Amino acid sequence: MIDPEMLLALVMQRAVRVDRGIVYRRYARFRADRWYGGIATADVVGCNLRCGMCWAWRSTSYQLARGEWLSPGDVAERLGRIARSRGFGQVRISGGEPLIAAQHALRVADLLGKYTFILETNGTLVDSKLARELSSRPNIVVRVSIKGATPEEFERITLSPRQYFYRQLDALRHLIESGMKPCADVYPAAMLGFSTDKSARELKRALEAVDPRLPECIDVEYVILYPHVVRLLRARGLRPTRAVSPGGVPAFMV
Numbered sequence: 001m002i003d004p005e006m007l008l009a010l011v012m013q014r015a016v017r018v019d020r021g022i023v024y025r026r027y028a029r030f031r032a033d034r035w036y037g038g039i040a041t042a043d044v045v046g047c048n049l050r051c052g053m054c055w056a057w058r059s060t061s062y063q064l065a066r067g068e069w070l071s072p073g074d075v076a077e078r079l080g081r082i083a084r085s086r087g088f089g090q091v092r093i094s095g096g097e098p099l100i101a102a103q104h105a106l107r108v109a110d111l112l113g114k115y116t117f118i119l120e121t122n123g124t125l126v127d128s129k130l131a132r133e134l135s136s137r138p139n140i141v142v143r144v145s146i147k148g149a150t151p152e153e154f155e156r157i158t159l160s161p162r163q164y165f166y167r168q169l170d171a172l173r174h175l176i177e178s179g180m181k182p183c184a185d186v187y188p189a190a191m192l193g194f195s196t197d198k199s200a201r202e203l204k205r206a207l208e209a210v211d212p213r214l215p216e217c218i219d220v221e222y223v224i225l226y227p228h229v230v231r232l233l234r235a236r237g238l239r240p241t242r243a244v245s246p247g248g249v250p251a252f253m254v
């Protein structure tokens with residue numbers, strides 16, 4: 001079992017730095033990406049989970065000491081440059097958990113106020129105070145990416161205690177209670193690559209209990225079988241029930 005609090009402390013020690021009140025994080029790359037119809041993307045180093053299907057495990061999410069130290073101003077400048085040159089209206093921080101040292105990501109969002117900032121998070125760090133900070137920013141849309149459909153699947157995928165599964169649901173609840181509109185300002189994504197039809201229905205019911213609108217806007221994720229992801233899945237003894245090839249075609253592991 002892996003302790004997310006221990007991972008959080010490690011990322012805070014090795015991949016977050018505060019200098020004269022400015023929060024720096026390490027970044028591995030910046031890119032124009034095709035998701036969301038085109039989005040400027042920064043890949044940040046460090047995460048508090050260890051998902052067994054994470055596409056970023058080699059480059060950023062499992063890393064602690066690689067990448068370039070950047071301030072929110074540096075990140076905003078680079079994302080803005082990509083967005084302008086490609087005509088994108090959206091920006092994001094991907095590759096790791098953006099809400100570690102959350103003031104960093106919040107400042108990036110503020111500096112890029114004319115763009116929609118898609119905040120992709122695993123949700124485990126969103127308490128009511130952070131939810132209020134996020135909801136007070138009109139350019140932020142939060143996508144809470146739920147790992148598995150049940151606490152048991154969560155534990156198998158992340159190797160973290162199953163009670164953290166509920167933090168993801170709580171994140172949605174806090175954000176909605178803070179004033180974010182379900183399915184417009186905040187929505188759930190769900191990694192259902194290890195789920196059964198039955199467990200997927202359980203997740204729908206759990207989301208419905210948070211807000212009846214949420215089951216209508218689940219962004220379903222499946223495992224993408226990049227070769228380095230297949231290696232990780234095998235090392236972790238995970239076998240997806242549903243997966244897609246890197247080209248987006250339904251696929252099965254052999």
Ligand code: SF4
Pocket residue numbers: 047048049050051053054055056057061095096097122
């Ligand atoms: S939460 Fe996201 S970034 Fe972190 S390990 Fe899981 S899939 Fe990767």
